[in-house]
Amino acid sequence: MPQARRVSMAMVAERAGVSGQTVSRVANDxxxxxxxTRRRVEQVMAELGYRPNRAARALRTGRTRTIGLVAQTLATVGNSRMLQSVAEAAASRGYALTVVTLGEDGDIAGAFDRLHDQGVDGAIVLNEASALAREDASSTGLHLVVVDSPPDERFTVIATDHAEGARRAVRHLLARGHRTVHHVAGPAASYAADERERGWRQALDEAGIAAPEPLRGDWSAAAGEVCGERLPPEATAVFVANDQMALGVLRSLASAGRRVPEDVAVVGFDDVADAAQYRPALTTLRQDFDALGERALRLLIALIEDRDEHADERLAPALVLRESA
Incomplete structure (x- = not known):
């Protein structure tokens, strides 16, 4: 059986009625x-099944159109959703994706070395790994976009405005008549957890209310259940740093015979896929993971291509009102 003829750039140019240089520009974004013109050329590429030769393009441009993604773990909901959004955004722009997880040793320098050896054009660093990136960013030799980090002149930052989201949650609970709002916080080493705790404290301070001692978990539902069991009996409202821990809090309150929201109102953070199916359905802050992934990739490509692009963006989460508060 004869082998199918490879579709060339010249064939695309002829069908689209443009020059080969225009097709090359479209292929190289x-x-x-x-x-x-871009829309017409991309349509012809799709019709003919044109696939750019990555090796040849890398020789011409010095770029592999491959990016890296570094995460401490992919087991958390936030990291897995960010991976999905970055992967989809990369594919839509014609970029391949290489993923490195750090594991318990947290060897981010080794992760950067592996990505460098694989010739990636740049990397996106997620959430918990951002603190490690701040310790080692100067020696990476890579273009970096870090998700969830304080501003840092060594790399570009894209983040959810966790503090503002927490403030909105607390203000909502206070407006419902609660005298104070307790907090189940995330891990102390997490930037997102620190920012959510900061927003909680700020909202209480603005209302002239002393913040109760927060309880601290590790993002898991099991930790949330333990923290829920430790809530003081006078607690009538709790802001939980993520939805998985909020699930554990709901379970512990149900076990104690305390009704939600009649006895205790609960607000989470993230709006995981099943939050609306919790019993009761969870009021929470929705992070736009699709927008985070798309903007992280856009900022990274701008760095790779030496284009000026607004950096250090903060995306406001939306308060989603359901039955729990």
Whole structure:
């Protein structure tokens, strides 16, 4: 059986009625292409099944169109959803993705070395790994976009405005008549957890209320259940740093015979896929993981291509009102 003929750039140019240089610019995602021309060329590429030769393009441009993603773990809901959004955004822009997890040893320098050896053009660092990136960013030799980090001149930052989301949650609970709001916080080493705790404290301070001692978990439902059992009997409202721990809090309150929201109102953070199915359905802050992934990739590509792009973005989470508060 004869082998199918490889679709060439010249064949795409002829069908689209443009020059080979225009097809090359579209294939390399150059901004110097009229949007309508780009749409027509991409349509022809799809019709003919054109696939750019990555090896040849890397030789021409010095870029592999491969990016790295570094995460402490992919077991958490936030990290797995970010991986999905970054992978989809990368594929839509014609980039391949290499994933490195750090595990318990947290060897981010080794992760950067492995990505460098694989010739990636740059990397996105997720959430808990951001603290490690701040310790080792100067020696990476890679373009970096870090998700959830304080501003840092060594790399670009994209983050959810965790503190503002927490403030909205607490203000909502206080407006419902609660005298104070207790807090189940995330791990002390987490930037997101620290920011959510900061927003909780700020909202109480603005209302002239002394913050109760927070309880601290590890993001898991099991930890949330333990923290829920330790809530003082006078607690009528609790802001929980993520939805998985909120699930554990709901379970512990049910076991203690305390009704939600009649006896205790509960607000989570993240809006995981099953939050609406909790009993009762969970009021929570929704992070836009699709927007985080798309913008992280866009900022990284701008760094790779030496283009000026607004950096250090903060995305506001949305308060989703359901039955629990």
């Amino acid at each position: 150059s901004p110097r292409v009229d949007p309508e």
